[in-house]
Amino acid sequence: MGNGYREMWKSLGLDLDAHDQLLQALPPTYGEVYLSQQDRPAAMEYFDFVINEIHGLRIQELQEHKASGGKVVGTFCVFVPEEIIRAAGGICIGLCSGIDMGAAQAEKVLPRNICPLIKSFMGFKLAKVCPYFESCDMVVGETTCDGKKKAFEILNDYVPVHVMETPQMKRERDMVLWREEIGDLVTGVEALTGGDVTADSLRQAIKEVNGKRRALLRLAELRKNNPSPISGKDGLLIEQIAMYDDVERFTLKVNELCDELEIRLKEGKGAHKPGAPRIIVTGTPMAVPNWKVAHIIESSGAIIVAEELCTGLRYFANTVPENGENIEEMLDLLGKRYLNINCACFTPNQGRMEDLLRLAEEYKADGIIHCSLTFCDPYAVEANRVEKILREKGIPLLKIETDYGQEDSGQLKTRIEAFLELIG
Amino acid sequence: MLSVGIDIGSRTIGLAVLEEGRLIREELRDTGFTPLETVKEMLLSLPPARITATGYGRHAAGAEFAHGIITEIKAHALGAVHCCPGVKTILDIGGQDTKVILLDHRGSVTDFQMNDKCSAGTGKFLEVMATALGYESLEEFGRESLLGNPGVKISSMCTVFAESEAISLLHSGRPRRDIGLALHLSVAEKAYGMLQRVHHHKPVAFTGGVARNPCVVALLEGLLKEKLIMPQNPQMAGALGAALAGCQSPEPVTST
Ligand code: SF4
Numbered sequence: 029m030g031n032g033y034r035e036m037w038k039s040l041g042l043d044l045d046a047h048d049q050l051l052q053a054l055p056p057t058y059g060e061v062y063l064s065q066q067d068r069p070a071a072m073e074y075f076d077f078v079i080n081e082i083h084g085l086r087i088q089e090l091q092e093h094k095a096s097g098g099k100v101v102g103t104f105c106v107f108v109p110e111e112i113i114r115a116a117g118g119i120c121i122g123l124c125s126g127i128d129m130g131a132a133q134a135e136k137v138l139p140r141n142i143c144p145l146i147k148s149f150m151g152f153k154l155a156k157v158c159p160y161f162e163s164c165d166m167v168v169g170e171t172t173c174d175g176k177k178k179a180f181e182i183l184n185d186y187v188p189v190h191v192m193e194t195p196q197m198k199r200e201r202d203m204v205l206w207r208e209e210i211g212d213l214v215t216g217v218e219a220l221t222g223g224d225v226t227a228d229s230l231r232q233a234i235k236e237v238n239g240k241r242r243a244l245l246r247l248a249e250l251r252k253n254n255p256s257p258i259s260g261k262d263g264l265l266i267e268q269i270a271m272y273d274d275v276e277r278f279t280l281k282v283n284e285l286c287d288e289l290e291i292r293l294k295e296g297k298g299a300h301k302p303g304a305p306r307i308i309v310t311g312t313p314m315a316v317p318n319w320k321v322a323h324i325i326e327s328s329g330a331i332i333v334a335e336e337l338c339t340g341l342r343y344f345a346n347t348v349p350e351n352g353e354n355i356e357e358m359l360d361l362l363g364k365r366y367l368n369i370n371c372a373c374f375t376p377n378q379g380r381m382e383d384l385l386r387l388a389e390e391y392k393a394d395g396i397i398h399c400s401l402t403f404c405d406p407y408a409v410e411a412n413r414v415e416k417i418l419r420e421k422g423i424p425l426l427k428i429e430t431d432y433g434q435e436d437s438g439q440l441k442t443r444i445e446a447f448l449e450l451i452g
Numbered sequence: 453m454l455s456v457g458i459d460i461g462s463r464t465i466g467l468a469v470l471e472e473g474r475l476i477r478e479e480l481r482d483t484g485f486t487p488l489e490t491v492k493e494m495l496l497s498l499p500p501a502r503i504t505a506t507g508y509g510r511h512a513a514g515a516e517f518a519h520g521i522i523t524e525i526k527a528h529a530l531g532a533v534h535c536c537p538g539v540k541t542i543l544d545i546g547g548q549d550t551k552v553i554l555l556d557h558r559g560s561v562t563d564f565q566m567n568d569k570c571s572a573g574t575g576k577f578l579e580v581m582a583t584a585l586g587y588e589s590l591e592e593f594g595r596e597s598l599l600g601n602p603g604v605k606i607s608s609m610c611t612v613f614a615e616s617e618a619i620s621l622l623h624s625g626r627p628r629r630d631i632g633l634a635l636h637l638s639v640a641e642k643a644y645g646m647l648q649r650v651h652h653h654k655p656v657a658f659t660g661g662v663a664r665n666p667c668v669v670a671l672l673e674g675l676l677k678e679k680l681i682m683p684q685n686p687q688m689a690g691a692l693g694a695a696l697a698g699c700q701s702p703e704p705v706t707s708t
């Protein structure tokens with residue numbers, strides 16, 4: 029990224045020295061993990077470009093939006109309905125938090141032993157290194173896991189946080205609560221942007237975001253083929269970019285990629301060696317630039333065919349029905365779609381078990397790798413439920429717990445290779 | 453055909469040579485600072501052979517001269533099954549890690565577990581403690597500790613904390629061998645816990661450098677209430693397994 033953006037970064041209040049360090053941490057990893065892949069689809073060029081311009085062009089777009097009076101809203105969870113933010117004229121940005129940055133700063137306000145994702149977002153904010161974060165006029169938090177819930181109280185000291193109460197169960201009365209929360213979000217976002225969420229604007233937003241999800245679903249469908257036409261690393265990258273890129277452009281580019289992949293499939297071209305074990309990864313979100321486990325899996329000779337992650341199917345597996353007559357109905361339908369996400373913060377979370385069994389079948393997976401971030405209780409504990417059901421069905425499982433550090437890469441590689449030997 | 457297996461571990465490098473499936477040579481050396489150079493020296497006197505590498509240095513060897521690569525898990529399974537037919541579980545405690553491997557009746561791996569990124573309960577732990585207590589060698593540490601009296605308790609698993617615990621026990625006048633016994637017990641208990649977590653089946657084979665420590669063996673057998681199966685040369689299981697994998701591999705040898 030050129031120095032042309034320095035003025036912009038400065039005006040955002042970034043700590044330029046710390047920011048330089050962050051940028052230096054990015055490119056070499058990206059080259060090693062992504063650009064070294066052989067014979068990648070040509071349409072990946074756009075996504076490479078987006079990453080290359082991660083703190084450049086997209087930030088400039090956000091600044092232009094803000095200059096014309098628009099607002100930017102940050103989120104940390106796929107439970108926050110981006111349609112509402114869009115309908116009120118805001119831009120929704122899924123903040124990434126996938127790198128160990130500003131840990132020392134974060135530890136001033138957080139305990140040392142906490143999920144790296146939480147530590148990362150706090151570190152980003154306190155160290156002033158993320159131009160997305162610094163562009164946000166508001167952050168929408170949720171009461172999913174304890175760590176995040178409490179961290180939002182602290183984050184609110186630095187940026188206004190609107191917290192949605194996400195229920196812990198999925199009964200009728202939880203739906204009632206959640207629907208009220210959605211109503212409150214509408215009010216909160218309207219107050220911020222000064223724009224109204226109208227039936228028309230909401231209908232439009234639902235359509236657009238559905239379009240994005242359908243494009244991602246189309247891509248996911250193509251990965252059911254054997255050979256899969258695209259690497260899992262590229263799949264993950266696109267799913268990560270989905271969180272913050274311009275919705276319409278992104279949708280277009282994903283569809284263009286799918287067109288190309290369809291041709292590749294007809295030519296019998298796959299993104300991997302024939303016979304490579306097909307793997308599904310499941311667990312906690314893998315935020316940019318956390319490609320560690322995906323890279324180890326694929327550089328050990330396997331192909332990842334699906335991500336049962338929030339940076340993956342949980343984000344786009346369902347769309348919102350587009351037949352809501354009026355705003356209330358639309359919000360009902362929206363609420364239902366969101367409460368359908370199967371996150372480990374819910375109890376019970378039988379839906380995730382059913383999803384995994386169905387995915388294993390549909391994607392003809394040879395094995396499943398469960399990755400949870402260290403200190404993530406919901407997923408680490410739920411791994412037991414996953415193990416139980418997969419064992420019953422005879423689907424091989426490897427459980428991994430790791431953070432953003434690289435010290436355990438060697439050991440992870442051994443474990444993953446041994447798992448591949450076992451299922452191979 | 454000759455098949456050579458090399459197990460490049462963090463502390464030692466093992467080499468096993470099979471001729472038509474028969475073991476004709478075994479060698480064990482310290483890894484040193486330049487593991488690949490050490491391996492090349494060990495290979496020097498050998499005629500062209502198929503080389504299969506395992507251990508944490510396997511990829512480096514694969515990039516330079518090995519024809520095949522397998523993980524430690526597979527190598528240990530093959531090696532242990534070869535020396536101890538009928539074994540159902542392998543416990544391997546090496547210099548820096550501990551693994552438990554479960555096998556089915558045909559000797560194929562069904563599940564495995566490795567310790568965390570930490571030296572607690574490994575050979576490294578015992579090495580640090582031997583030095584802290586002033587023993588000349590690991591052999592002496594193991595032998596002496598076996599004669600210790602029970603009663604001392606080491607509460608920390610962490611190598612650093614356990615070391616300071618051991619030293620303060622020493623200062624409070626506890627006999628060295630009693631502290632040694634407690635330290636060995638903490639290694640045995642950690643391994644026992646891991647075996648239980650994976651629902652191990654009997655019989656259990658014990659491999660890796662720590663399997664040569666009589667005190668750990670005795671304590672573990674006490675906890676398990678059964679005899680452990682010990683290969684004649686417990687540190688060679690990985691190299692032997694790699695060499696066996698080489699014999700099974702269909703690809704011909706092209707170069708060394
Ligand atoms: S794992 Fe749960 S809490 Fe975390 S982003 Fe996904 S839905 Fe939200």
Ligand code: SF4
Nearest residue numbers: 143145173312401404
């Ligand atoms: S990974 Fe787990 S602990 Fe971390 S924010 Fe998500 S749910 Fe919470």
